[in-house]
Amino acid sequence: MSVRSLPLLFLNLGGEMLYILDQRLRAQNIPADKARKDEWTEVDRKRVMNDIITTMFNKKFLEELFKPQELYSRKALRAIYDRLAHCSIMRLNQASMDKLYDLMTMAFKYQVLLCPRPKDVLLVTFNHLDSIKDFIRDSPAIMNQVDETFRQVIEVYGCLSAGEFHLIRQTLLIFFQDMHIRVSIFLKDKIQNSNGRFVLPISGPVPWGTEVPGLIRMFNDKGEEVKRVEFKHGGQYVRAQSEGSFDLYGDRVLTLGTNIYSVSRPVETHVSGASKNSALNTKESTAPNSLAKEELNFLARLMGGMEINKNSGPEPGFRLNLFTTDEEEEHAALTRPEELSYQVINIQAAQDQQRNEELSRIMGEFEVHDQPQQSTSKGDDLLAMMDEL
Template sequence: MSLHTLPILFFNLGGEMLYILDQRLRAQNIPPKKSVKVMRDIVGQMFDARCVKELFRPQQAFSKKSLRTVFDRLAHASIMKLNTTAMDKLYDLMIMAVKYQILLCRRAEDVILVTLNHLDTIRALVGDSDNHSIMLNSACKTIGNHYGHFSSADLILLRNSLLTVFQDSHKRVSVFLKSNAQQINGRFFISMGGPVPSGFEVPGTIRYYGEDGAKVSEEDFASLALYEAAEEAGSWEIVGNRVITLGTNMYAADSVSESDKESRDEPHDEDTAPQAPKSDGDPVMRAELQLLEKLIMGIREPPSSEDSFRLQLFPDDNEQDRPSKKNKSSVTVVQISPSKKGKDELHKIMQDLTVQDTAQGPYDDDDLLDLMDSVS
């Protein structure tokens, strides 16, 4: 298993998460101002310098449960909220999309190009933001510097390690089923033909060489698929031609299409359910996960009044603290009814608390439960 798998996993899965969220935001006609804020909030967490530095430290890839927890925390770094069901669907779509892209890589080097395609598309999603552009450019440069000295064997091991992570994931996704890219059992079809990788010739010729290394003869044969001439090598620079399209936003063409829905009749595996970091048995893995989570959550800015939601702790709160009928649908209210036992003690504690009422902001109704309903 390669010790350099984690950055590729993190950036590609994070890119797919942003694609899906962007598609749902546009499909639900969420105002552009809110959509861009969500994109920038998440991207700011993903590509913070301390987080990126920790990712590129040689280490084993996180377990599935750990990865699921990290992206659960990351999704909730924005002003929107996801319930468990929506997060399950989102994560399954992320996993299957990245798995398909890695399977289609004709060369091990293409794994890096897929990652750079994700970063290029993310740059467009965050809009005109100098801070985020600097973060993304720095991440692209780090990827090129880090993997640029890898040998072909190193990159092959990297790709195989990624496929090992995804090998037990067989969720059915309707966008792949409809395009005949996926079988009913969740496994992918890998078609033959198409452009051959850079540095390779089109199949169809057999050459014979003598003991001295000189070519003796050659003959042609009919290949089983239609192949095209070799493509040029994709650029690993911050800005350049990646050549391949794997890793770009497959939801961008149709913002209101239902094709990104996951098949309803596919049950979720137990290991895709949300888990706390402490569920991992490996103490080393748990410690690394906690460090990365600390980096992600530690850089989160405190929510402003416009991002806040109302928390109703007791049913006898003052009437003026409750949402009006006009704003009722846009305010998240969590009610906790205490039992009679301990009520006096809770009342005493409440007397020591000072609750400041805040003005309602424009982002109180950003609940992704509604936004992700159609990704079901």
Template structure:
């Protein structure tokens, strides 16, 4: 069973990685600034919606992989853009592998919080809209109220739950492989060198104590690493020094490159383990209920924001999210942006077809079902 408090960290950090990728590609493809800002602002506004996060922060098991991916697919289409199936698959693969690496490399339980705050700091700088900044302040408060009060052991349990969710994912990421942080089989390379976690001593000594608590003997050994002192714990403030690069944008060092975002599936011959919370197990009913509530809430948020005008001349912009490498086709990874019109969501006469679809929506008792397809709902407006 997964930790009942792991889902919010999983969602927020994967969402942050999605924003990094989209921002980098929008900039690299020289998309007009107003459209780039529109895409990021709309996605972040839905992702950090207070009502949505209140449901997300309720104690619940982690979704199965298909359900969580579907949630991000709907989120990615919350603005004036479209991703086909192949694009979404590769986008999600990259999001998950980068966050898996960050959690894997966390040397202290509190790093889980700092990684999340690094993502929020970046979103604050990308989306300079007062309403979004207000949302970030609220999310920061929710994070600190839940995770800031946890013990080291409780945070370790959350970390274990997230890593269990990622356990069978071994996807090669070119930016990791070029930096020799990942092997050709998809496994990460762990270098023990560097700063020691807060509150820990530099490895290399075994101390023996007498009955009074005094050191009576010290044995030296090879610590198998080049350690550089102790790292200070980063700040949990809304704007503070996190003292870790984990959770920062790994693409920022080389803007405009086209292959840092490339991914390729690693076939290792291993049999994938069963997805967490993916079967008809104990607690499945509560998971399905939470999924249904979040899905209906997401439907309201998306349905009340925008609709696309298909009667007007389409102004499509195609963006290649990832480089065209071996086993990748350009048409597989494109994002399209359309002109939009705003309509009053409070007037039911403007949403007759949407209302009809909403009335037909139910929460299925079949535990294998994932949240409903919100793309079909959006497409019905066309």
């Protein structure tokens, strides 16, 4: 397992989340002079995007994120995106948040699968960062935050070997293993089968620095070529024309990681039968385990770095629906398998939680308005911790 996979996973999933939210906010946007109090305007859309990007690229948050560490469970990471999606005036109910996370994960899984070389996952990340910068062109301060993260990614990953990138890609694929959720865009474009598995192409450019398949060369013990044998590979491959830029600015060449929602069209997700069975077989245990404390401490450190500016005075939140109608949203919430839902995050801390100085320091910064009479568990509720930030 690579200890350098977490930042790439977070940034790419975050980029996909911003693509989806921007598309849905634009679809539900109406002119400000015609909007009611509970409806979106263009000003609201920009504010939501700016708030999420500001929080996502918070300096302290990213300092914790870039520390070498193994990936944590899907539920632990999902808690971060729940917190991130609700750091603005936007509100998503459980069904819409489930759908948002499904779209994010399946899109990035497809991109990792199709990377010509393991190192190209870095180009996918740069495509996401380039697109995020397009969202905040008129906000120089936020742009500087993204550029600083860009430079940090280049510094950390620019010197890694091909073998280290191979391990990163393998770690990411293990994280996405057994996730086979059907997405309407992928089904319509015939890049996903009805069982939720992706179709790998047998055409297009080969990885940079390699040759088109179809020729076997044989050499003698002196390194001299002595024979050539051609074979039919069954595909339509071409040689890659250029590698793609790994600099702050440049042509990435690779299109994986760009915004597939730039053209508005409905997006639906469906859990395939195979995925339901897989979820039953791989259901996470709610019993304490050896990684429970580490996951809690990890989340506490990350959440402790999420500094969100709260405006004074009450302000109503706008609800965003990722479904076409409220009825579809309610139906999705009722029909989603319990094993794939994230209504409850069970992360239990070990008995020595109170002795953890870092966690105690972070929790001490929270402002407690109502002190409970007696705590029934030494493992504090993570969702309550996030609400207090």
